[in-house]
Amino acid sequence: MRLTTPTLLLDKKKSLNNIRRMVQKAKENGIRLRPHFKTHQSAQVGAWFREYNIDAITVSSLKMARYFANQGWKDIMVAFPANVLEMDTMNELAAHIKLHVLAVNVETVEALAIGLKHPVQIWVKIDTGYRRTGVLANNHTALDTIIQKIKESDKLQFAGFVVHDGHTYKQTDVYAIQTIHNTSVYLLQLLRERYIGQFPNLQLSIGDTPSCSILDSLTGVDEIRPGNFVFYDVMQQRIGSCSFDDVAVCMACPVVAKHPNRGEIIIYGGSVHFSKDALPLEDSSVIYGRVVEFTNDGWTTPVNGIDLVSLSQEHGVIKASPEQFEKYHIGDMIGILPVHSCLTADLMRGYMTTDGEILEHLSGVPQRELEIL
């Protein structure tokens, strides 16, 4: 198929390999893989996980939960502090599926206890070092209060503790990532010891793509929730989570202008396509993507001497060595691995596989009501 506008290409074979490897690792560690679907947000990509007997998933909004519930997923965790304003949606979902929600504050638990009409699995979000949100692992006063309120509700079923170690994204060293992971597991196990008497089945759930990709041993928890690994991206390659060969999505962007005097190529592809997430380089400049060359059935690893260095709304600026500059002409499509595949996919609102198949993304389809049969 002839491409004419910015298009997000997806190499299904690479993505299936990424899924297979993570399934295998979970199996070897004897833990459940509850993949985060916020990266792909696609009915069809979600279906690929079913072939590996995955039946429990993670999402980051109730809108996403409804979308995947409509696709037949029955066990969904919304890994985001419960938005009590969406009580109606939670009730709608909880009537049909096993819905898991998160709480950080006792006020959230109180509102849920009043508003919920159906049983819901509730997890307490723990902060073991990322410092975005969650109860500090040693704040027993807050934890005791929250868990007591959960116990008092006949709708809330305490499931356990969840952590997201987002600070692994700042690391590029396997030992640093191992240390972050060990700290989280240690703190979670202390919490398990403290509450196991009251809740013999309480579970521990962690889940960031760097830890789950890089570390071989993930024992000590019951569940992992990585998401980005389904596609990976330039940021994950930098961290060490994957090789460039594993990156399963690639932007194709038209060349619309060339500036020989400064070695810059202008593409149709800007912040409304890539997002503004940038990768800092050692010289304190940043890039927004790495350029690859298209092959018969996909693309190469990144080429040196050519990078996406600037983005405005629809324009991208590619800086190229004289040798690379000569390769591209007005009207060519240029391939670019995105820095952050989750945000690029959200903006692109759909995929074209390297076999020419169109796959949907939640952000590109009209919102539907819950239509579970």
Added chain:
Amino acid sequence: MRLTTPTLLLDKKKSLNNIRRMVQKAKENGIRLRPHFKTHQSAQVGAWFREYNIDAITVSSLKMARYFANQGWKDIMVAFPANVLEMDTMNELAAHIKLHVLAVNVETVEALAIGLKHPVQIWVKIDTGYRRTGVLANNHTALDTIIQKIKESDKLQFAGFVVHDGHTYKQTDVYAIQTIHNTSVYLLQLLRERYIGQFPNLQLSIGDTPSCSILDSLTGVDEIRPGNFVFYDVMQQRIGSCSFDDVAVCMACPVVAKHPNRGEIIIYGGSVHFSKDALPLEDSSVIYGRVVEFTNDGWTTPVNGIDLVSLSQEHGVIKASPEQFEKYHIGDMIGILPVHSCLTADLMRGYMTTDGEILEHLSGVPQRELEIL
């Protein structure tokens, strides 16, 4: 109406005032206002301009041109280097409307000359200092070559020269902006003198929101193409283009967690809602939005001591003084003026006016074929 998820509010009265002022300024300067519609991308907001007898508009993609052509707009400039891969769409549009395209390279002109089936207005994009794209104003060799190729085509009608002074966005000083503007007008007038003999009707078109908002005199050109002024935002207030009272869009985001120990409030509202465009502060930190308080019919100017300081995919982190922190509770909606309204609108895919009316955004509606009657 009760809001439950991140929502982009639009104060129609403020937006109409912003439009009225720009129309008035164009009138006083005796020049055409060809507003850029990439900021709002909304059929209904576009219609507000019709009341001021605006009949020529600017967009940044052919997709956007088709959307507004379907809304009855008949004179549309795509202010982006022509993407020759979309020749079919250009032909489709040019058969029905007065379509204006831009060229930076002679290769683009050659491809257009071969591919176009209907007359198209072509403008040469000039770089007068922004250094994103455009022919340098003193590069007469390139300009002569491009213009000669245009003359040789029976489909291409040379309309004149366009400039976008995007470097005004980096300024906060009226004299700096005046200097940038004067430079562009001076360089454009030299080009007019050079080519007026061959093209007696050639036009000069400029258009960035800071110049058009801040400067009183815009004489010396034929047309201005500002876009952001329809909403403005925190970045434009910082530049000096508007006051906070003029900012016509405001995000409403649910409070989902609170961290009293560090004075941080977590909102449902992240980079998939706001975009990652940040405003640098003097201490080299950045903010992603300014917090306001809701009133009966809109919102206040920003409150001190509380800012949106961090974004991940769905989470936003608000840093608040103890006094501000106490004002917000789990389940409240919090108001935030966006840093860059164009990107926020593109992500939010729709608006709710302060009167409760829902307005569409191109990115939130299914793409349609050209259906001009």
